[in-house]
Amino acid sequence: MPTSAPEPVLQVEGLSAGYGKIGVLKSVNLVVRPGEIVALLGPNGAGKSTLLKSISGLLPWSGAMRFAGRDMAGAQPRDCVEAGLVHVVEGHRVFTQLTVEDNVLLAGYGMPAAQRRVQVEEALDFFPEIKAKRRDKAATLSGGQQQMLAVAQGLVRKPKLLMLDEPSAGLSPVLVDRVLAAASQLRAAGTAVLLVEQLIEKSLAVADRAYAMVRGTVVLEAVASEPDLPERLERIYFGLDSQ
Ligand code: ATP
Numbered sequence: 001m002p003t004s005a006p007e008p009v010l011q012v013e014g015l016s017a018g019y020g021k022i023g024v025l026k027s028v029n030l031v032v033r034p035g036e037i038v039a040l041l042g043p044n045g046a047g048k049s050t051l052l053k054s055i056s057g058l059l060p061w062s063g064a065m066r067f068a069g070r071d072m073a074g075a076q077p078r079d080c081v082e083a084g085l086v087h088v089v090e091g092h093r094v095f096t097q098l099t100v101e102d103n104v105l106l107a108g109y110g111m112p113a114a115q116r117r118v119q120v121e122e123a124l125d126f127f128p129e130i131k132a133k134r135r136d137k138a139a140t141l142s143g144g145q146q147q148m149l150a151v152a153q154g155l156v157r158k159p160k161l162l163m164l165d166e167p168s169a170g171l172s173p174v175l176v177d178r179v180l181a182a183a184s185q186l187r188a189a190g191t192a193v194l195l196v197e198q199l200i201e202k203s204l205a206v207a208d209r210a211y212a213m214v215r216g217t218v219v220l221e222a223v224a225s226e227p228d229l230p231e232r233l234e235r236i237y238f239g240l241d242s243q
Helices: 048-055 077-083 100-107 113-125 143-155 173-188 200-206 229-237
Strands: 010-019 022-032 037-041 061-067 085-088 161-165 192-196 209-214 217-223
Touching (some): 022 037, 037 048, 037 173, 048 085, 113 143
Parallel strands (some): 161 192
16 A cells, blocks of 8 residues: 655645735645745745745635644634744844843743753754854844854754754854754754745755745745756746746
């Protein structure tokens, strides 16, 4: 008997959303399976951040969405977090006047104290370089380290799916590699990652699959290792593909 693909952790079907009367997303379909890194690519203004905001309950949407076996219709951001869906928003800022450890503890607000302590340690274990600075104020961290701290905050609740919106923004290439390496570590630990990025090559190097969006619509879905994918994406970015 053929083995079937695992049940998706996230399944979005015919999702449409926007800002008030401004329609942005048009009937988007997207699937993320457990322990998979999925890159969501596309030119500026394509609607990638809007899709993440819709999935995490920050924007109202129509269509259908299931997450970890639940129907997410009408779910608020808090419901999404409780279900195991964490969104590290673009340009996420940490509390620079708090210590590294307090920033991570804060992200576990409301969790039972003992469990929170354990999971804070586990989140910090992903990033030895910021763990070593746990008692220092976050203001003393470099930009890349603050980005790692933002990801560590997202990990405290042990999400089933972590959505990262442009974690590389403003970082040097070396730091980008380190932040993306964390996504691979997460996959190894069984967490699925939905990664919005402008850096196509680096994203494809860590991703299992990729989607590309243009003007609010998914125009491509592919396995990240497909040899002609960078070229197909380039055509999409430069508007050479007819849609
Ligand atoms: P980028 O890589 O530039 O962030 P993106 O693919 O994430 O691009 P979105 O930020 O989702 O794109 O934007 C999609 C569209 O929605 C754009 O036309 C943008 O101008 C519009 N938009 C984004 N935020 C708002 C808002 N708060 N109010 C109205 N329109 C918005």
